[in-house]
Amino acid sequence: MRTLVLTAFLAVMVSATGALAQSGCGGNFSSFVDGLRAEAVQRGVPRSTVDTFFRNVRQDEAVIRADRRQGIFQRPFLEFSRALISQNRMDSGRRNLDRYRSLFDVARQHYGVSPGILLAFWAFETDFGAVQGDFNTVNALVTLAHDCRRPELFRPQVFAALELHARGALDPASQRGAWAGEIGMVQKLPSDILNYGVDADGSGSVDLARSVPDAILSAANMLRAKGWRAGEPWMHEVVIPQGLDLTRTGLRTELSVSDWQRMGVSARHGSLPSGNMRASVILPQGHRGPAFMVFHNFRTLFEWNQSFIYITTVAYFATRLEGAPVYAAGNPEPGLNQDQMRDLQRRLQGRGFNVGGVDGILGANTRAAVQDVQAQLGLPADGWPTPELLRRL
Structure with a gap:
């Protein structure tokens, strides 16, 4: 196996955050692309390579709509x-585990990553490679770099894609992928491919679109680099007792497993890990819904995707693929619709809470703010916003 290493050329281009910030975003799209061209040449990329890379680039409004x-x-x-x-x-995951068992054994032995996690991402990202996206990758990245919502994320990815092109690993005219510029079966951005790509099949290049070994071991390599610890758990379903201090739930609080057990938290099935291991208890749909104890490895998954709901579902699906039963759904209180959630976020902002933006999504910041205001109002402080909470605000 050969791992692609980020070159000094790319490191200079991507790490120069001050220069990138000065380049800005928005404005005339053609002028913006001209600026990218000039910056690439200034940083030492041959003009012929730059010309080929940007020759047919265009703004893709479908990318903005998807975003x-x-x-x-x-x-x-x-x-x-x-x-x-x-x-x-579920069935496809188990079949793929059987089909590629030796590959997942390598992922576990060499990178320490459990098969369930890799299968879960592979399933959710592309249905095991079947749906990899049909957006032109260069158009998507340049469009999102030009858009002023998240240019700090996507502008460096344009130059990472340019480096892939310079290596002969990306054809700007034909490379297709997701609307956000991710490529291949496990949907990785160009800088991830440069940093963590593994030529697992020995072909001489990293091909995340067609090579299952490259895709799986590249994903495992990235997770290990982001802090995944071999042999440690990521999630275990638990039962919480009546009367638990709900202000201690959520990702902001870590206690030892023993501490949680002394508070009455118990495994719903099997047994919890070592009593000294640090863990949080999360209630994704409040204290009347499912409850999970999560560990360090769960937190590393946010390096893949920052959505709380997505990562919690990935982690849970991984436990299912490795033999855990279906969660106890409970009977959660009704939540808020999108307009109500935005109203809630505006009201929380008005009280001085950082909700991470009024987007109608119950992310980590909004959950933390909800939990704090619930405690102030004498409501169950489980981070799950209800119509009653909105009424009280």
Whole structure:
């Protein structure tokens, strides 16, 4: 196996955050592309390579619409997880584990990453490679770099894609992928491919679109580099007792497993890990819904995707693929619709809370703010916003 290493050339281009910030975003699209061209040449990329890379680039309005339309992340955990975890995906996951067992053994032995996690991402990102996206990758990245919502994320990815092109690993005219510029079966951005790509099949190049070994071991390599610890758990379903101090739930609080057990938290099935291991208890749909104890490895998954609901579902699906039973759904209180959530976020902002933006999504910042204001109002402080909380505010 050979791992692609980020070159000094790319490191200079991507790490120069001050220069990138000065380049700005928005304005005339052609002028913006001219600026990218000039910056690439200034940093030492041959003009012929730059010309080929940017020759046919165009703004893709469908990319912007997709970026603004991420409504699935507004669903509550039970609805979201049931939508993503189908019986077909369960069956396909088990078949792929059997088919590529030796590959997943390498992922576990060499990188320390459990098969369930890799299968879960592979399933959710592309249905095991079947749906990899049909957006032109260069158009998507340049469009999102020009857009002023997240230029600090996507502008460096343009130059990472340029480096892939310079290496002969990306054809700007034909490379297709997701609307956000991710490529291949496990949907990685160009800088991830440069940093963590593994030529697992010995072909001489990293091909995340067609090579299952390259895709799986590249994903494992990235997770290990982001802090995944071999042999440690990531999630275990638990039962919480009546009367638990709910202000201690959520990702902001870490206690030892023993501490949680002394407070009455117990495993719903099997047994919890070592009593000295640090853990949080999360209630993705409040104290009347499922409860999970999560560990360090769960937190590393946010390096892949920052959506709380997505990562919680990935982690849970991984436990299912490795033999855990279906969660106890409970009977959660009704939540808020998108307009109500935005109203809630505005009201929380008005009280001085940082909710991370008024987007209608119950992310980590909004959950923390909800939990704090619930405690102030004498409501169950479980981080799950309800119509009653909105009424009280």
